[in-house]
Ligand SMILES: NC(=O)c1ccc[n+]([C@@H]2O[C@H](COP(=O)([O-])OP(=O)(O)OC[C@H]3O[C@@H](n4cnc5c(N)ncnc54)[C@H](O)[C@@H]3O)[C@@H](O)[C@H]2O)c1
């Protein structure tokens with residue numbers, strides 16, 4: 001009776017309220033646990049069971065939490081700001097951090113406008129007054145937005161959307177953002193100013209729309225507030241921590257600032273008796289509990305956006321908006337994906353094939369070479385980025401060594417890991433015409449040999465082949481070459497070392513180097529058959545033309561035999577092949 005063992009489904013943890021629209025994409029293919037109200041300790045104690053974590057702004061994804069996240073592949077922020085995620089620690093661990101850069105822009109912008117209108121027309125105060133049975137028309141006279149100056153700090157996605165809406169109110173728009181796109185600013189009728197001070201002194205309304213980063217933390221303090229008009233009103237729908245809450249409280253109380261509309265707080269929820277709590281209680285403040293993104297539409301958008309990315313990452317694909325990995329356009333990603341698979345297999349083949357194999361003189365182990373040249377030819381030369389291919393190569397090279405310690409190698413940490421291990425990878429693109437080739441793009445991986453100056457050879461020589469008894473010192477070894485291509489989404493190897501022939505890079509492969517004469521296949525087949533190993537595919541790779549030219553007849557009698565087998569082949573079986581019937585070398589790789 002056959003027993004089917006299903007691999008456990010990857011697990012996704014959601015410790016905050018995330019819209020079900022995206023979660024529906026996860027359920028079925030993953031085990032989805034929605035666990036709200038976890039303490040940091042409780043979260044740390046269970047995070048090791050999960051491959052994905054989806055958070056909003058409440059969960060603090062700290063370095064300490066990430067050290068316990070041994071299986072985690074992705075932290076998905078269902079929103080924009082990632083200031084609650086230790087992105088640097090995630091990067092070191094190869095954990096991809098994704099967000100939803102545009103899902104809640106409109107919600108945040110509309111909320112800013114709502115606060116601006118509420119502050120300018122005393123909506124909160126008036127509502128409370130009326131609810132308490134009063135009728136205070138003369139105390140609650142407001143100001144209009146029309147004709148006033150709106151000063152925007154941070155003219156990114158939210159800042160620009162606020163500008164466009166405010167333009168419709170007939171406001172004058174100025175902004176400070178050293179990295180703003182001047183064309184977008186001009187198109188939104190915004191005048192960019194060179195410094196923060198320039199906009200502070202002109203502002204009737206000041207609105208903040210930058211991320212919380214070192215340069216924006218505490219950017220509006222007592223000194224900045226002192227430069228503003230006493231009639232100015234301040235809006236913050238970006239992040240707490242950008243405004244000094246104590247300084248704002250003092251300015252409002254002193255009457256040097258007229259009002260504030262605040263959605264975000266230095267500590268959320270604010271600590272009792274803190275400046276934030278006193279701001280909330282202040283009559284000139286309209287406050288909301290971080291509601292900028294809290295619309296049905298925005299929550300649907302961000303949930304779908306990040307859940308789609310979680311699906312991609314857990315399926316081994318690239319996300320579209322990773323915070324700690326290069327952005328790859330979907331159409332570019334489609335071109336890259338099959339080559340990512342190919343290059344990873346080439347790296348893995350390199351490590352498995354060259355690190356050790358059985359020869360007539362026993363098991364030989366070679367030192368891992370650390371300088372690699374990888375060349376992309378054909379349509380791959382048009383790519384904007386080859387980072388995923390670089391990462392795939394590092395993963396392929398290192399995974400056969402490291403899989404046991406669970407090292408997560410990906411586009412996020414590949415460069416760092418390669419550097420740490422002293423692996424140098426030179427990437428190049430060759431625009432040579434490949435019209436004569438049967439495939440549109442291919443990749444060549446060359447592991448560079450260390451050459452002594454006295455041994456500058458131009459061609460290829462045979463390796464330490466027992467067939468010719470030629471003993472070659474390590475510094476005289478030739479480069480090790482693997483070439484591959486993709487056809488119908490399958491990875492093929494077209495050259496391995498001095499041999500040229502096509503085989504599919506998939507499954508367990510027995511690779512034998514042997515004399516190119518009759519009877520080898522029958523012999524190997526019968527040894528494998530006796531060991532209960534079934535041959536599923538077979539390819540033969542004769543010498544590469546250059547190798548033939550260099551070594552002529554001497555090498556003309558060698559070939560590689562690549563057999564796809566249905567199970568791992570025992571060392572004892574591999575040893576039985578060597579030295580018999582002209583089999584010179586053999587090893588087993590799994591791709
Ligand atoms: N309250 C909410 O619910 C809510 C919702 C959405 C976004 N946000 C916050 O709003 C922020 C902005 O969102 P976005 O989508 O517009 O981001 P964005 O990246 O599109 O824009 C941020 C802008 O800030 C500018 N900037 C960075 N440092 C600056 C500095 N020191 N001085 C001036 N400008 C600076 C950048 O150049 C950029 O143009 C987010 O980081 C997030 O923290 C809050």
Ligand SMILES: O=C(O)[C@H](O)COP(=O)(O)O
Nearest residue numbers: 056057078079080081293
């Ligand atoms: O950065 C964001 O996207 C907003 O601050 C929204 O945060 P939230 O998801 O906790 O509402």
